[in-house]
Amino acid sequence: MRLRSRSFLRGTTVALALTLGATISLAGQAQAPAKPATAKAAPASAAAGKAYKAPRTPDGQPDLQGFWTNSTYVPLERPNGVTKEIYTPDEAEAAIKAAALREAEQTEPGTTADVHYDFSQFGLDRSQSTFAKNLRTSLIVDPPDGKIPPVTAEGQKRAQERAAARKAAGGQYDAVENMPIGSRCIIMGGAGPPLQNAGYNANYQIVQGAGYVMILTEMIHDVRIIPVDGRPQPPSQVRQWVGLSRGRWEGETLVVETTNFNGKNAFRGASENLKVTERFTRTADDTISYRFTVEDPATWARPWTAEAPMAKTDGPIFEFACHESNYGIANILAGARADEKKAAEQKKGSN
């Protein structure tokens, strides 16, 4: 581990030379270094009240096109112990710093936790690329306590049933179907809806054509093509992992309603009857205000709403072919089978 200690020493020098807080806060501002961090991070008031008017596409839609990220250190739910809704800029910086430190915690060589490649060598820790800043203490803005509302009895029952079904299917590494859908390259957190910070590569490309808004999620090249021509939802038999979305423009705001989920990628335990309403408003050249409301009476006692701005970032989005080279699946399953064999042999030997 000699090499690692060398980089540790070198890193220390650099860390001393720069203030960590400034470093991190400014890194997030990479696209618009001239603007103070707080300018666009203030809690969004109603988009309609803003002076900013988005540029227009050739066919007159507010222009949302480009590369965006919703990478953020702000948690969906308000941390326990935090009572205020909005941090001061200083508090926000401190919170980001703490989160970045947590994210960057060193793992102990030789421990299970240490078995991974180093994200930083591949530019994958959040702070190496643009992330969206936000003075909020939680993305959830409603209910006012910043927490997901209580789960209904029906929702609890479903959660138990799902857990029981998983248990009945056997261990996580018994078969590929038992593995998490993200590991299987079926869908990842970013695609939503609602769109969520994917941990890394939390990037989106928006392209608008007449009558359509397309959102490409970087992770697993998930595409949503949202018609904005007023067509009705398709029949309820047609259900998809990402549901089916219908959009409309309300002034500066793109409103997208999504239903017809297949329930296999349950968002926070939601049912297939989940309805997500998203509101995209460009509030600055480098910011889209993104609010979503989640309604699922079968799961939650009341609808809830979150706000997670998207910050302009750099392209390109390189092809995230995931399944095609997902060697990890075979390695993991083969590893599990090898472990079983070893255990069986040991058992035989001890007899």
Place this chain on the structure above:
Amino acid sequence: MKRLVLGAVAAVFLAASVPSAQTRPYKAPRTPDGQPDLQGFWTNATYTPLERPNGVTKALYTPEEAEAAIKQAIQRESAQTEPGTTADVHYDFSQFGLDRSQSAFVRNLRTSLIVDPPDGKIPPVTAEGKRRLAERAEEAKKLGGRWDSAESNQLDDRCLIMAGPGPPMMDAAYNSNYHIVQAPGYVMILTEMIHDVRTIPLDGRAQPDAKVRQWMGVSRGRWEGETLVVETTNFNGKNPFRGSTENMKVIERFTRVADDTIEYKFTIDDPSMWTRTWSAESAMRKTVGPLFEHACHEGNLGLYNTLVGARLEEKRAQEEALKKGSK
């Protein structure tokens, strides 16, 4: 009843020896786009054999001789089988109107459909042709007995293709009926048996690439005056016509020579099999529709039954052999 009458009354022989279509006074009615109109229901059922029977030396019968030959053929066709013999195990074709004489059929003074070579026989097979025939026989042998598997059975028993659609289009023994429909640029010929359809483009397009091969080949047509000329190549060779290979070229000529008759001539050109080209002349007679859906494969219980029967017989034979062995 109506058909019986038709068959009996249509006693006018196709004057096979009369001058060629071009000089005939008859001019076919026209389709709206000006093609000679061949549309309607037609049959090529006939008692005239493709090749001249051994012993017959003339090319044309007198009308009386022709009548006698037909009568004889009808009698042969409806000869009673001996109860209790293998030959008797069938339903009675006549009860289902399936013997040729119960519906319209083509009368022909010719002693054979083949008009060239003049001896009325298919020409000699080339050396390559002999080799190919031997190879085919070898392959068939490898497949085993006819009832060893579905694949080793005959094409018609498997409902793959029957004699009717060709090309060339031949008498199918029963249901030898065709429905011709024309549209601008196309002539369509529906063969009743296994609803085989030929859609023949007339727009001068080229034959497709040699890799595209079909059971019925690929046909291209053109009008030469009153005559529809159809050239067909790109056969897959899996339904050899009298031994033909995939290199066969068929040229057919359809000429409406009367309201109720289409003269049908064809020439076979397959140097891989025969030392020379050969030609035949027949006709299609107007008949009565409709052509009811001849879904064949779908209801082909016979194939299943014969296979099951063959397997049972094998089992029985095995058991008997065992019994004998144990004695």
Place this chain on the structure above:
Amino acid sequence: MRMKLAIAVAVVAVLLGVTQVRAHHAFAAEFDVNKPLNLKGTLIKWEMVNPHSWFHIGVKDKDGKVHTWMVEGGSPNQLIRMGVTKNTVPVGTELVVEGYQAKDGTEKAVGRNFVLADGKRLFLGGSAGGPTDPVKVK
């Protein structure tokens, strides 16, 4: 401006390491904590693929026979945004890999740390050079 700041942040991240919170899959299910290894060899191919990239490294055993190890690294996408291309790490580059071998015992591993022959750390992220910066392979 942006680059330098990014570098600084990156170095902090390097210094502290990164937890596997955001891993695409459970690494420890694929690789064996009880089989740490140290491989020295030359790059045969870098598969710039997702969800994880893979370094094919030719490693000589004591008899001089070359074994091709497949070593897992991160998604290349962010690197590409930072300007890395398939020409950045040439075939033939000498690499030292500290890591953990696959549980199934085959010649596969996760690269906990990729280091160049001269002892400098292979750093593919947004580095633009400089005396204290991590090394970027040209």
Place this chain on the structure above:
Amino acid sequence: MNVRRCEGAKVQNRFLIGTMTAAVACGVLLALTSVMAQAPAYRAPRTPDGKPNLNGIWQAMNTANWNIEPHPAAPSPVRELGAAGAVPAGLGVVEGGEIPYLPEARKKQQENYANRLKLDPEIKCYLPGVPRATYQGFPFQIIQGTKHIMLVHEFAGAVRTVYMTDQTEAPADSWMGWSNGRWEGETLVVDTKGFNDLSWFDRAGNFHSEALHVVERFTPRSAETLNYEVTIEDPKVFSRPWKMSMPLYKRVERNAQILEFRCVEFAEDLLYGHLRKQPAK
């Protein structure tokens, strides 16, 4: 041979007598000139910024995904699928009928075909590559943005970004390649490189190397059809550049939309079933 130069020569040849030399130099390519390419000029409706409007959901109607070369009907490679899995005959979409493989490459194609159930990336739900994605039989949607034109395919959610302004070389090899686009009159020309060597052109094992260079030309030919013409160049596999062409048809149903064909889970048992835990004996 530089295809584009030849296309130039072709145009010249049409208008100037005396450029026959150029035409002869490009003889093989000229022989490939498609019938469709000579369709009478059609002027497409324009987007508000004046570009031919290709927005819409498009689909090929042919058997190219079975085999881009001319082919007869053939049985299903999977016995259980009977007629449902059988191959429909096709006249082919390759101009001249035959792909000009180098001899060794033709052998490899034949091996691919013989082992297609094991090797065809489509069966494994892998990204289809280019141009296969266009004629795979699934619809795809063209979304004409200001800087980027997106080609969004239903199969496996494959997606291509066509860079119309901020063009660069492919940073790395990929399944769908790296596409830069330009307008030539009515035609959207998409130039794609940076492929890996893993995708196929069809189920018949027709293939390419990572040296593949694809130039696609999307030309409106009526309100609801496009001409789609593709030039393929790959000196490691083919003896010369070659072309394929076909019309694409617009899906005109009012409610037409690209639906999910998230096929990974449909292929997992095939790929990983052998690693399933066996019940304890």
